[in-house]
Amino acid sequence: MKRQRKAVALISGGLDSMLAAKLVKEQGVEVEGINFFTGFCVEGHTQAIRHSKRDKIKRNNALWAAEQIGIKLHIVEVIEEYKDIVINPKHGYGANLNPCLDCKGFMVAKALEWMHQHDFDFIVTGEVIGQRPMSQRAETMPIIAKESGADDRLVRPLSAKLLPPTLPETEGWIDREKLRSLSGRSRKPQIAMAKDYGYLDFAQPAGGCCFLTDEKYADKLRDLWQARGDRDYEFDDIMLLKIGRHLRPKPHFKMIISRDAGETRFLHGYRKQFISLYPTSHKGPLCLIDGAIKAEDLPLASSIVARYSQGRDAEEVTINIRFPNLHEQELNISPLSPKEVQRDWIL
């Protein structure tokens, strides 16, 4: 009896990976999806923090895509291992701090590990030749296959006919003729395929699939590395870079100031780890201090928090300063005027 072949498909939540998995599944292969959570993924619900209304919550597109195709999805956390990819990418960065080529190789290598552990036969990705300037070029396709160790067990169904046949094709596990020959940046063929399959509500992320492609986010990460004199990060660091206003009034400390009730609630969870400031005389934000603030800097930090509170036009605002050891103090301070908040403080 012929053995049922199994493929693990990298599912990002975007349309290409969804179509690639579908093309293989409809050939009778048993497909399961895998999605890696690096900590930088746009797929998280960070945006939900800012919406107090629960009906505005965004879905997780990877889960949505898996459900549409009718496959299981395993979400795997790779935060620690991924650090090395972000900090020391062998192939360098794209437009911002996105190490796309190393990232792709890493994810395929992780999928390969999973494939072996679960006795699957091959890996499927949604890569399209020429789709992305850094990681999806004709020259990079073999690099990813080789460096990940997946070699000819890596199938890119959307561009397969333009690439050398892979093991699943030569062994007849899948029919090469039913795969596609897409290339280039046009999205039209994918959109037409999605329509044929009835996938109308698919996600179309503007940038890449992660925050590392975002210029502002990358600037904040660079600032963090520079201020600490070390290109490293913890999970909390990269989460906090996604939230609030970030100001660095002096090189040795940074202020993270919430912009709405949702962010205030979220930052509250960090008060045991950071010095925090909030106004008690007026409504206003919660601010966390990252770095080694000195006692003589507290008036400046307080006047900045006051500036973002509802007491911004008042003579004086009372700011509560709480230390991680639970010691508290209060300062009455005049809010800074908008002009006094220097542009180069804002990250």
Added chain:
Amino acid sequence: MEELDTRHLLCPMPVIKLQKRMELLTPTDRIRVRATDPGVLHDIPAWCRIHGHQVMNVVELEEEILIDVEYGGADK
């Protein structure tokens, strides 16, 4: 009922934690997920649907969300 505390974690971490814990359960076992990220209202039911588990109850409190999940047996 067993509890899984995912409060203060942002999605998809609650789903990842639930997925790991479910590997230790057997059909008809139940687990209560406690969470603060409203994203779980979408993600946990979606994850359960694709893995054949059942969401038995969802309670939205002021400060947290409780979701009771029953192991559906499709994975074992």
